[in-house]
Amino acid sequence: MTEYSTALSSNVRSRFFINGEWVLSHSGARHVLISPATEEPFMSVPLADSVDVERAIAAARRAFDSGPWPKLSGAERSGYLKRLTEEIRQRLPLLAQLWTDQVGAPITFANGLLPTGITRFEFFASLAETFEFEDARPTRRGHARVRREPVGVAALIAPWNATFPIVSHKIAAALAAGCTVVVKSPPESPLDALIIAECAAAVGLPPGVLNVITAGRDEGAQLVQSRDVDKISFTGSVATGQWIARAAVDRLARVTLELGGKSAAILLDDVDLPSALAALTPFTMPFSGQICFAQTRILAPRARHDEVVSAYAEIISKLKLGDPRETDTRIGPVLNAVQRDRVRGYIEQGISEGAQLVLGGTGNGGFGKGYFVEPTVFAHVTPDTTIAQQEIFGPVVSILPYDDIDDAVRIANDTPYGLSGSVYSSDVERAYALACRIQAGHIGINGVELAANVPFGGYKLSGVGREGGREGLEAYLETKAVFMPTAAG
Incomplete structure (x- = not known):
């Protein structure tokens, strides 16, 4: 140090x-x-x-x-x-x-x-x-x-x-x-x-x-x-x-x-999944998810849900959890014991409410010291569950299936928050049309970006x-x- x-x-x-x-x-x-x-x-x-x-x-x-x-x-x-x-x-x-x-x-x-x-x-x-x-x-x-x-x-x-x-x-x-x-x-x-x-x-x-x-x-x-x-x-x-x-x-x-927020990343049915996940993944749990614009809900077409879960979980499983001072670490500790226990509580609640735990959980990655929480991925998450509604502020991502565009819009907007979001499609104008229906102040097409000359802020409780x-x-x-x-x- x-x-x-x-x-x-x-x-x-x-x-x-x-x-x-x-x-x-x-x-x-x-x-x-x-x-x-x-x-x-x-x-x-x-x-x-x-x-x-x-x-x-x-x-x-x-x-x-x-x-x-x-x-x-x-x-x-x-x-x-x-x-x-x-x-x-x-x-x-x-x-x-x-x-x-x-x-x-x-x-x-x-x-x-x-x-x-x-x-x-x-x-x-x-x-x-x-x-x-x-x-x-x-x-x-x-x-x-x-x-x-x-x-x-x-x-x-x-x-x-x-x-x-x-x-x-x-x-x-x-x-x-x-x-x-x-x-x-x-x-x-x-x-x-x-x-x-x-x-x-x-x-x-x-x-x-x-x-x-x-x-x-x-x-x-x-x-x-x-x-x-x-x-x-x-x-x-x-x-x-x-x-x-x-x-x-x-x-x-x-x-x-x-x-703060509970941002949704919407993958459309025509998306090229490898390129979309390459752009999206760094923003799903940056800094162990302790960033307000983290894209913590991934909305996937029901027909491609399992494909998305498998591909995303594989990427996350390869991220190094460890000492934040080491340059190859991608997931470090959360702030303190209170934050760690809060995040673990949400994970336990997700399991109890029926979401499928795909990766991670309440473990600490085997570290004897430090406030570590394993990167955690849930699948088959329904919009009304606690982990889909509340800002967890930890390395926890939920993948939610949707039936059609209207269903995706409904799910994306069905939280008290409206800070950020993103849409992924091979047709950027189609993605833009969907973005215009999302109740959030900061939406990326095929990626997430911060720019000093662009306003940042949110709708609703954001x-x-x-x-x-x-x-x-x-x-x-x-x-x-x-x-x-x-x-x-």
Whole structure:
């Protein structure tokens, strides 16, 4: 394991970033990081209390109300973001190692997905430079100047599973819009956002524009309920997202919520199965299924169901379960014992409700230590079973047979979620027509893709609003119309 006493600065290891300065926690409380692969502690980090939260909010409030940041042009903010991006780029190898050690992401997976965080900074830096923050429209008396202004102080609450890519989406968009922010890092993966803060200090971001603390649930609630916070962007569980939405309603704070999914991958009857599974399989249980857009339900034509089960299970059976630091590992541990036991509970429930266990189960792969769950595949799953309805967040995939296109649409849409999905066919227009009937915000044809210039978010319980693309920037803007009379002649 990396020796972080030298790889990380003392500031990142022991302080928060508030008002452009590295500060000690008020209470001195600390949280111990446990390796999911070894169950051994490898570092402790400070935790914020209510005083730290208030300090961070106050710094962001001052920076927005009195500081230069919201008054800068889009091009000026773009310059900061471009320099910040280059500072972060230099730290990608370190960020990849942290993703592996903090939460167990296989290092090959981490190295492959981390660059999406960089592309998100690059995209919003470019968009800030070109975005039309004001335009003129003719009116009866003259014209109106329509302005898009930053919403204010934004609370950015990141999850533990993919902290760097997700918090990059939030920080880059908020700063491009001219907001000031308070980032609440999760205790399980606290270091990613603090590294971004270190990069912000290196490029001279004005004090108070970016503030980063590490905190638990109670402090997160304090942040959400503060009347000095104008916008909340949260990625995480449905239950917490619903609570945040209710809390925001009291003062009509602006909210973006991304809350997970139960995504369906639909194989049409004309699909070339080897090529389809080659494209699909890496997205069915990436990072042991602990990714919101994982394609955890495979819908197969009833006539080809057994063929799909056999081919998919064979691929999964060859994936190495093991130490996430080894480059040939494809399935690592889940986050902790609670998550492991939760996933095993779903597997047991799938068996008890009559699904056919094809591969895996509740075993740990023979490891003496580590929070391992064997990659698990169920066949002949019916849409009403628990494993077909609820987000498991583990390496568990269900294969469901369908009778015709209408049946496939019905099954795909028959969950409370609507985040992602994919359709596989030799006829892309036929696949597109089906995609248009799926109640989800992010659907791939013959593959799954993430793109910084494309909005990401979901229908139904998968959330409210979008991140990424122009839509992601607009989520941090208010629109103002100023009516101007015709100038006197």
